[in-house]
Amino acid sequence: MTDSSxxxxxxVRQDEAPRREPRRGLLMGRPFGVPVYVAPxxxxxxxxxxxxxxxxxxxxxxxxxxxxxxxSFGFAVLLYVSVLVHELAHAVTALxxxxxxxxxxxxxxxxVSEIDKPETARHEFLVSAAGPALSLVLGGGFCLIGLALHxxxxxxxxxxxxxxxxxxxxxxxxxxxxxxxxxxxxRAVVWRVSGRPLAGTIAASWAGRxxxxxxxxxxxxxxxxxxxxxxxxxxxxxxxxxxxxxxxxVQSLRAERLRERLPxxxxxxxxxxxxxxxxxxxxxxxxxRAHEEGARGLVVVDGGGEPVALVRESAVLAxxxxxxxxxAVGALARxxxxxxxxxxxxxxxxxxxxxxxxxxxxxxxxxxxxxxxGVLARTDVEHAFLxxxxx
Numbered sequence: 001m002t003d004s005s006x007x008x009x010x011x012v013r014q015d016e017a018p019r020r021e022p023r024r025g026l027l028m029g030r031p032f033g034v035p036v037y038v039a040p041x042x043x044x045x046x047x048x049x050x051x052x053x054x055x056x057x058x059x060x061x062x063x064x065x066x067x068x069x070x071x072s073f074g075f076a077v078l079l080y081v082s083v084l085v086h087e088l089a090h091a092v093t094a095l096x097x098x099x100x101x102x103x104x105x106x107x108x109x110x111x112v113s114e115i116d117k118p119e120t121a122r123h124e125f126l127v128s129a130a131g132p133a134l135s136l137v138l139g140g141g142f143c144l145i146g147l148a149l150h151x152x153x154x155x156x157x158x159x160x161x162x163x164x165x166x167x168x169x170x171x172x173x174x175x176x177x178x179x180x181x182x183x184x185x186x187r188a189v190v191w192r193v194s195g196r197p198l199a200g201t202i203a204a205s206w207a208g209r210x211x212x213x214x215x216x217x218x219x220x221x222x223x224x225x226x227x228x229x230x231x232x233x234x235x236x237x238x239x240x241x242x243x244x245x246x247x248x249x250v251q252s253l254r255a256e257r258l259r260e261r262l263p264x265x266x267x268x269x270x271x272x273x274x275x276x277x278x279x280x281x282x283x284x285x286x287x288x289r290a291h292e293e294g295a296r297g298l299v300v301v302d303g304g305g306e307p308v309a310l311v312r313e314s315a316v317l318a319x320x321x322x323x324x325x326x327x328a329v330g331a332l333a334r335x336x337x338x339x340x341x342x343x344x345x346x347x348x349x350x351x352x353x354x355x356x357x358x359x360x361x362x363x364x365x366x367x368x369x370x371x372x373x374g375v376l377a378r379t380d381v382e383h384a385f386l387x388x389x390x391x
Contacts, residue, residue, distance in 0.1 A: 025105060034091045034101045041108035042080065049076035052233070060157060071154075075161060080106055082138060082166050086131040086173075087111040090181075093130035097123050109244050110169075117259070121192035121200070128184035132170045139166035177208030179248030201256035208249030216242035254389075261388045262348040270381055271344065271365045271374040272296040276305065279330025283319060286311070286329045297375030299364065300333045307372060309333035310340070310362040313379075334360065341366050344373040355381065 025037040053072040058064055064071065084106060090113045091101045102114040118124040142163035149156035174182040183204040191200035219238020223231040274297030277286045286298050298311035315332035334340075339358025344365050346354060355363070355378065365373040 031088060032092055032095060035103045036084065037103060037105045039105055039107035042106050045108050046073065046076040061154060075158065078162055079165050082162065082169065083111045085138065086135050086169060087113045089130040089134035090115065090127055094127045097126065099123065109241065121188045124191065125185055125188035128181045128188065132173045132181050135166045135170035139163050139170060142166060175211055177211040177245065177249060178204040178252040179208065179245065183208050198256055198260055201253050205249045205253035208245055212242040212245035212249065215245060258389060265351055265384055265388065266347040267342060267351060267365055267376055268344050270384060271376050274299045274372065274375040276301040277329055280328050282325050283316065283327045283329050283332065284324040287324065298329055299372060299375065300330055307336060307364055309335045310364060310375060312361050313377060314361060336364060340364060342376060343368065
């Protein structure tokens, strides 16, 4: 993110460099205002589907020739359009409930909608159920269309494949285990009954792990009677799906446990005591005063005592001791920009959001009346956060 309040012509220090959003694939559009990306892994699965289904189309329609690959690739595209519609159902439902939707990514094993966590069990259930419900509607709709077409025609075969595919997508996603939609629905039900989101996540996470094992065992059993090529494909695909489900179930539980601990991440607890200094004060003198006061932060103030900048700890540590009497603290400070003043009562997820919005190595912590409470170092927050994750 860029800092629009930075003075023009000033060199950007390394710790002030804007943090760019990592690339998530090819941006395909913004339906309903939601960015839709196609990950590079989709092209891998599209190629696999093209190769696997081309012989099927060739056997059904011998006159196709090389067009069998085009038709097979077209089926892969239509299949993932159905996946996109499934994800858009989640996204639109979330938007109607007032939940921000950051993006949708179409990837190897389907689609992922990044939606802010619902605050109620009812919203969790509605958002989760929307995708499978629409997939069932699409599957049923394609079945009705297929009844009007001859099954042996090319359009009839394509419609039949899309009907089966959508019904399978709905059925798979309704399995009651995280990270699938059915697991989120199960989580919502247990959450509503117990009154604790964590209880719902624990139940759905373990259900997801059991399902992952079942999928792996089913893939092994299914492959026993198949030829070598089909056996290899079934085993690899089954292992990928099982691994995806297991990892998603574990990660969901870890994220929920962390979410419950986040309120312990409080600015007042993590803030360092700081002393005000003029920009012209030598670093050695400023550090001496801070040591006497038991402070670990330096706030640069103007002639009226108003904070204007924060001395960067990294710059202090990089300054050799023999030079500190000759270096003014103003040369090691970053001007206070928008977002670098944080309330002393900030905590949890709100603190992390505020820091993501204004990346910096230090923040000025202020009381509700505007008085300076101290300095918050990003490293202190990161260490506390990592300790929570390990706990």
